Amino acid sequence: MDTIGRTALGEEFNSQNKENHDFRNNYERLAEIFAYRISNPWFLISSLFSLSSKKHEQRNSQHLMHKFVNGVIQKKKVETNEKAKTMINGCRDEDCSYQKVKSLIEILLANEHQISHEEMRDELITIISAGHETTAKANSLIIFMLAHHQDVQQIVYQEINSIFSDGNLNRPPTYEDLQKMEYLERVIKETMRLYPAVPLVLRQVENEMMIGKYLIPADTVIAIPIYCLHLNPQSYKDPEKFNPDNFLPDVCRSRHPYAYIPFSGGTRNCIGMKYAMLQMKTAISTLVRSYRFSPSEKCPTPKELKLSCTIALEFINGCYVKIESRK
Ligand code: HEM
Numbered sequence: 001m002d003t004i005g006r007t008a009l010g011e012e013f014n015s016q017n018k019e020n021h022d023f024r025n026n027y028e029r030l031a032e033i034f035a036y037r038i039s040n041p042w043f044l045i046s047s048l049f050s051l052s053s054k055k056h057e058q059r060n061s062q063h064l065m066h067k068f069v070n071g072v073i074q075k076k077k078v079e080t081n082e083k084a085k086t087m088i089n090g091c092r093d094e095d096c097s098y099q100k101v102k103s104l105i106e107i108l109l110a111n112e113h114q115i116s117h118e119e120m121r122d123e124l125i126t127i128i129s130a131g132h133e134t135t136a137k138a139n140s141l142i143i144f145m146l147a148h149h150q151d152v153q154q155i156v157y158q159e160i161n162s163i164f165s166d167g168n169l170n171r172p173p174t175y176e177d178l179q180k181m182e183y184l185e186r187v188i189k190e191t192m193r194l195y196p197a198v199p200l201v202l203r204q205v206e207n208e209m210m211i212g213k214y215l216i217p218a219d220t221v222i223a224i225p226i227y228c229l230h231l232n233p234q235s236y237k238d239p240e241k242f243n244p245d246n247f248l249p250d251v252c253r254s255r256h257p258y259a260y261i262p263f264s265g266g267t268r269n270c271i272g273m274k275y276a277m278l279q280m281k282t283a284i285s286t287l288v289r290s291y292r293f294s295p296s297e298k299c300p301t302p303k304e305l306k307l308s309c310t311i312a313l314e315f316i317n318g319c320y321v322k323i324e325s326r327k
Contacts, residue, residue, distance in 0.1 A: 001132040003279055008127050010103035011072055022068040026061035027129055033058050035310035069121050069128070076105050127272075133312050134197040135276050139283050140319045141195045142188055145242055146284075147293035147321040148302050152187060152244060159183045160285050169289070178281045186244035188280050192262040194242060197312050199227035201264050226261055235259035242302075290327070296320035 001024055005013035015021045033054050037043040049055050102110075104127060108120045115123075146153040163180050164171070205220045216222070231239040235255050236246060245251065252260075263270035270276070287293075298320040299305055306316035 001128070001136065003135070003283075004128055004131040007275075008104040008131065009072055009076070009124070010105065011075075022064050023128065024132075026064045026068075027133070029061045030058060030065075031133075031310040031312075033061075035308075065125060066121060069124050073105065073109075073117070073120060073124070076109060080106065080109055130270070131272050131275070134272075135279050135283075137197040137313050137315075138188070138192060138195075138276070139280055140315070141197075141313075142191045142280065142284050143287065143293055144299075144302070144305065144319050144321055145191045145194075146187070146288065147295050149242055150294070152242075153288065153293060156184050156187060156284075156288055160289055164289070173282055173285055175278075178278055178285075181281050181285060183244065184281055184285060185277070186247040188277065188284070189247040189260075189262075190242060190244045193230045193236075193246065193260060194240075195307070195313060196226045196230060196262040198262070198264070199309050199313055200225050224261075224264075226264070230260065230262075232259065290325065292324045292326055294322045294324070296322045 001015040001021075002013050005011045005015070013021065013023070015024050036054060037049065043049045043052060043054070105124060108115060108123065112120075146156065159181060161169075163173075163177050201224050203222050203224065205216050205218060205222060208218045209216050230236075233239050236259075258265050261269075263273040263276075295301070298318070305319060308314045308316055
């Protein structure tokens with residue numbers, strides 16, 4: 001969450017140090033309410049849901065999330081105006097010698113005349129929501145799989161070492177470094193095959209259509225179970241086995257392009273997939289450079305990792321590993 005705060009909004013959310021972070025806590029509450037409605041489907045009928053106490057909680061959480069993002073927009077507006085004044089009065093700041101990359105919020109504010117405040121707020125909520133929980137869950141699961149596959153972790157470590165062998169082992173990775181992390185990319189993809197952070201997506205059928213021998217009426221809502229699709233033995237030889245070689249280029253080419261869709265597919269697929277891959281490679285390579293991961297007594301085998309699903313995958317009893325410094 002801190003990463004998406006910095007990159008999309010240029011803001012320090014400090015979400016890990018704050019126990020009751022307004023956005024994070026209320027987002028989690030909304031996800032729970034969403035899951036509650038799905039598992040008690042009569043509450044999907046708006047009139048019934050509005051009679052339940054959860055409706056009140058939902059409104060309250062939404063209000064607090066709106067308040068949080070409104071505060072960020074307001075702060076950015078003031079900063080942007082201040083910056084503009086500095087530019088008019090002549091550039092005193094040494095940073096002015098180069099054009100800093102604009103954050104998403106700065107781009108939206110620059111187009112304020114084309115977008116209402118509510119639209120801007122909602123776009124930001126979408127990006128913060130879609131961009132924090134998914135990568136956080138995926139990063140946890142990648143580390144978990146590395147802990148449970150020491151041979152794979154060793155290869156990842158060697159690959160990283162060879163990339164950083166130019167003397168400064170502690171420098172942050174560059175974009176070029178991240179492109180060289182081919183094996184790590186396969187590990188990330190294989191983890192997202194077994195544990196897609198978004199395990200299910202929904203689509204509404206616009207026009208009546210056939211799927212195989214089944215007639216699907218217009219307006220039907222179809223659930224696409226990404227989690228199950230990724231375990232299809234027709235697409236993967238030993239589907240439950242963790243095998244990063246499932247993502248060797250030749251193996252990928254031999255598969256149906258939609259046999260692997262952790263970021264969904266088609267026109268409404270994930271807009272953050274490239275960002276997500278860079279984020280995950282940065283986070284995992286940074287961690288593996290400094291730490292060795294092994295199974296925790298709290299979860300000695302992958303089978304003991306208990307998962308459920310709200311909007312994204314949820315860990316029922318946490319996702320534990322043992323961490324040792326490599327130094
Ligand atoms: C491992 C990380 C991620 C995974 C597995 C993931 C997965 C997905 C999936 C499956 C969808 C389609 C949802 C649906 O069809 O209902 C989606 C949509 C979306 N994702 Fe991601 N995502 C990830 C990271 C990100 C990041 C980092 C961002 C933002 C920076 C992001 C922004 C979005 C947005 C805005 C949408 C909605 C797109 C639309 O409806 O047109 N995602 N994502």
